[in-house]
Amino acid sequence: MATSIFALFSIKDLLDILLVATLLFYLYRTMKDSGSLDIFVGVMAFVVAWVVMYKMMDMRLIGTIMDKFIDIGLFILVILFQDEIKRFLTELGSRRGLKLFEKIFKSKTETEEEKKWIMPVVYACMNLSKTKTGALIVVQQGMPLTDYERTGDIINADINSRLIENIFFKNSPLHDGALIISGKKIMSAGCILPVSHDTNIPRYLGLRHRSAKGIAQATDAIAIVVSEETGRISYAHKGELHLNLSNTDLEHALAALVEKD
Numbered sequence: 001m002a003t004s005i006f007a008l009f010s011i012k013d014l015l016d017i018l019l020v021a022t023l024l025f026y027l028y029r030t031m032k033d034s035g036s037l038d039i040f041v042g043v044m045a046f047v048v049a050w051v052v053m054y055k056m057m058d059m060r061l062i063g064t065i066m067d068k069f070i071d072i073g074l075f076i077l078v079i080l081f082q083d084e085i086k087r088f089l090t091e092l093g094s095r096r097g098l099k100l101f102e103k104i105f106k107s108k109t110e111t112e113e114e115k116k117w118i119m120p121v122v123y124a125c126m127n128l129s130k131t132k133t134g135a136l137i138v139v140q141q142g143m144p145l146t147d148y149e150r151t152g153d154i155i156n157a158d159i160n161s162r163l164i165e166n167i168f169f170k171n172s173p174l175h176d177g178a179l180i181i182s183g184k185k186i187m188s189a190g191c192i193l194p195v196s197h198d199t200n201i202p203r204y205l206g207l208r209h210r211s212a213k214g215i216a217q218a219t220d221a222i223a224i225v226v227s228e229e230t231g232r233i234s235y236a237h238k239g240e241l242h243l244n245l246s247n248t249d250l251e252h253a254l255a256a257l258v259e260k261d
Helices: 002-008 011-033 037-056 060-080 082-093 095-105 108-114 118-130 161-167 207-218 247-260
Strands: 135-139 153-158 178-182 185-191 222-226 233-237 240-245
Touching (some): 037 060, 118 135, 118 161, 118 247, 135 207, 161 185, 207 222, 207 240, 222 247, 233 247
Parallel strands (some): 135 178
Antiparallel strands (some): 178 185, 222 233, 233 240
């Protein structure tokens, strides 16, 4: 009996199972990052119930009704998860698809070059924190932020802590928006970001923190926030918001994220 089961189970079947498992894991992670995990669990529960009732137990009436929902379910899911689908396709088409090969052939010098933005940003956040000057700094990773850059004023300047501080100076016309760093440049400032509607965000946090989490849910960017009320520093990445960091904590966290990505 065991021999016949293994005879029917080929390498193609194993590959099929691994691909489905990988897809489900990616969907789970994406839904969790975007705060839509409950919807994902509900959809999976419906699919499992449909398979059990219609395919396994042959309950034709309820199975036929659920089958009709399955037929139109794809269109409903596209409407519900259009942002997540856009993120998946953008990430698939970005340079992150070649990340493994980049890590293999990337030299230590190139890795150090990628970290050069960290210290100017940390110094700027430290000074902004002392004066309780609000700031929102977004650092592009693998996924492009071109659409968000266009919502602000293009600067295209070298990364400099003094320039960052001047942009977020309270009388500056650009201080209310986000500053976007791409590569070795400050690309734009005064940018508009998507706002997260995650109900788990503490109520005492303002629009900057919600925007930081919003861009971290929509892309793989790192979003750093300096609170105008308290001067505390936080950052968001991959849908997670990390609050109340010291200057040293911020430096170590950013270095670790760059190394990981």
